[in-house]
Amino acid sequence: MFGKQKNWFGSSYSKPKNVHSLENLRYLHHVLMKNAVVTDSNRSLLVETLRAISEILIWGDQNDSSVFDFFLEKNMLVYFLKILRQKTSRYICVQLLQTLNILFENIRNETSLYYLLSNNHVNSIIVHKFDFSDEEVLAYYISFLKTLSLKLNSHTIHFFYNEHTNDFALYTEAIKFFNHSESMVRIAVRTLTLNVYKVDDEAMQTYIRNKTAVPYFSNLVWFIGNHVLNLDNCVRNDVDHQSKDRLSTLVAEHLDHLHYVNDILSLGIVRLNDVLTDHLLNRLFIPLYVDSLTRNNGVGSLDSKQQDNHTHISSVVSLFLLSQVFLILKHEPIVSTLADIIFNGNEDTVAQQPTDISGIECEILNGKLRAFVAPEISLEQSMEKVRESAGTPIQSRRRPNYRDVDSPTEKIEYSIPEPMGSSSHSDSKDTDEKSDTTDSNQPVSLVVNNCTDEEKSLAAVTSKTEMTLANRPYLASIFTALKCADSDYSAVVLTLSTLRYWFKSRH
Secondary structure, eight states, rough: OOOOOOTTTOOOOOOHHHHHHHHHHHHHHHHHHOSSSSOTTTTHHHHHHHHHHHHHHHHHHHHHHHHHHHHHHTHHHHHHHHHHTSSOOHHHHHHHHEEEEEHHHHOOHHHHHHHHHHGHHHHHTTTTOOOTTTHHHHHHHHHHOOOOHHOOOOTTTTEEEETTTTTTHHHHHGGGGGSSSSHHHHHHHHHOOOOOOSOOOOOHHIIIIIIIIIHHHHHHHHHHHHHHHHHHHHHHOOTTTOOOHHHHHHHHHHHHHHHHHHHHTTOOHHHHHHHHHHHIIIIIIIIIIIGGTTTSOSSSSSSSHHTSSSSSHHHHHHHHHHHHHHHHOOOOOHHHHHHHHHOOOHHHHHHSSHHHHHHSTTTTTTTTTTSSOOOSSOOOHHHHHHHTTTTTTOOOOOOOOOTTTTTTOOOOOOOOOOOOGGGGHHHHHHHHHHHHHHHTTSSOOOOHHTTTTHHHHHHHHHHHHHHOOOHHHHHHHHHHHOOOOTTHHHHHHHHHHHHHHHHHHHH
């Protein structure tokens, strides 16, 4: 009569008084076993059980190794998966993701981390079909993926990237959210991608380059370009300056895009940089930024009908965006190519189609590689194709003017085309040296000495070129912008900024 009573789920287990103990984990494991099927009556109990398990595991990681031994012995992550695969409420999904996030964020012992990542249960959770229409579920899911990416190194990468099946769920599932409407989700995805790229693993980087680089970067560039169009529309329609806050937000987001791109390029991964550079130049900077310099200012040879055939932005916006590109990006091939086109090129230069060294599909837009156009399919569709083809052997292939990326040990010289006018660089250098010697004997103007750095830069360009601007419409548009009207000094500031950043990048 006075014996020990069983609790409501028919177990003789009673909850230990010490919550931070192996006995309490045994008790919680028993709760999971007895409540394998989620119902309305045990939903709250399971939520609290999941929360308590993460708390005990973190304590055990720092104080008692037997806690993790029991967790692994009973394969408790399997219970997490079984709960997920049922039609559970959002509260259990949120608590489970929160539990996993807290657990991996606080694990310090490498052995414990390896135990958790073994058996591929974490990857099964990553590819689970969550209800991402629920913002809270998505927030915890992305946070969980980002936390996992912080644990990546040359040892743990093999728990996520399977070289035999050619599958990398942590990366491919995350980049599907690169263009999500919520800025915090986009930031988390960017952080994750940078953490992945930093891992020095040849097989994984080859997979990234061959399977995901082209679809990801093409969709990223298209996303940035559409954001630029929104920024341009805001400038065009805000005549009375009533949308300053929105314009500031759009500008800040564009700067974030450029900093993210610069972070990728700064990692110095040649295979990735070649792909990203090609997409940036030929799908964004040249066809949209540079080609818009001559729009609406009467400069250039294209008539209005031809201009309307191409997507473009206002010349003032393009000038501002280019100044930010020169300011933020440090990748020499991009900076030098843009500078040479602006100072020496024309519409025919922009219309020339480059050699495909990045894997851009030639079928798009009748074979034109240099154009601001949308990718053939979305990134999510591309990643689904990648997952469907996982496990198939990578067939050896070579692209024009590009190294065989499937044979990373093969050393092939990769030469970047010389900028326009570089063939006469040495002759012009000798001419400049002679002119400098001649000018040194001439009296120095007091006005020049009192000029600002920007004015000196502009004077240097004017004195050295001594050329006609008729066949240099992009350079002509920059000089035209200096002729400000109605006391509008913004164009002057943007022009001088562009010149200044260009000179800084060249020296």
